[in-house]
Amino acid sequence: MPGRRRPPQTRPARNHHGFHVLRDPAVVGALVRSARLGPGDLVLDLGAGPGALTLALARTGARVIAVERDPRLVRRLARRTADARSVRVVEGDLRTVALPHRRFHVVANVPFATSTDLLRRLLDEHDRGRPLRGADLVVEWGLARRLSEPSPSGRTAARWQRRFRFDLARRVPARCFSPPPRVEAAHLVIRPR
Numbered sequence: 001m002p003g004r005r006r007p008p009q010t011r012p013a014r015n016h017h018g019f020h021v022l023r024d025p026a027v028v029g030a031l032v033r034s035a036r037l038g039p040g041d042l043v044l045d046l047g048a049g050p051g052a053l054t055l056a057l058a059r060t061g062a063r064v065i066a067v068e069r070d071p072r073l074v075r076r077l078a079r080r081t082a083d084a085r086s087v088r089v090v091e092g093d094l095r096t097v098a099l100p101h102r103r104f105h106v107v108a109n110v111p112f113a114t115s116t117d118l119l120r121r122l123l124d125e126h127d128r129g130r131p132l133r134g135a136d137l138v139v140e141w142g143l144a145r146r147l148s149e150p151s152p153s154g155r156t157a158a159r160w161q162r163r164f165r166f167d168l169a170r171r172v173p174a175r176c177f178s179p180p181p182r183v184e185a186a187h188l189v190i191r192p193r
Helices: 025-035 052-058 071-080 112-128 141-148 155-163
Strands: 042-046 063-068 087-091 104-109 132-140 164-172 185-192
Touching (some): 025 132, 052 087, 132 141
Parallel strands (some): 042 063, 063 087
């Protein structure tokens, strides 16, 4: 129309924390099914964000601890899960929040910037009496590929592979997230040997 101005083009905000909200219900469903959770199981959703995984995990009947460090997202998630008695929302950093002393599973869409720190913590704490039953994680594709190789590069990865099995379940395209990451992700399955 003449005289009508087009709105200025805006670029998406830069994501400094590597946090990309998982929006694809098929990927969420695959993560939850892979974990094979049921009533009585304990599962952590680390970096829960707005709760796409949290709500799906709650439907399994498992006890869910959803950890999120952003206070706004914590409040939002607490409202969304208010009727779910099996969900506890915790404000905290996934790198420092207390891990359970009983067997637990982790199902999480991990912020890419914290993936290695979280893996180091989960896998090393397993030997210190924090019994990790398994993990189904969305991590950066390159990291998942390196860990799932038979002969990983690096001493830490090799040490982890002696105690855990790493399977690359599937590629998770960037379009499955908001905002889309610059790199593709993967569903990484981790189980103790």
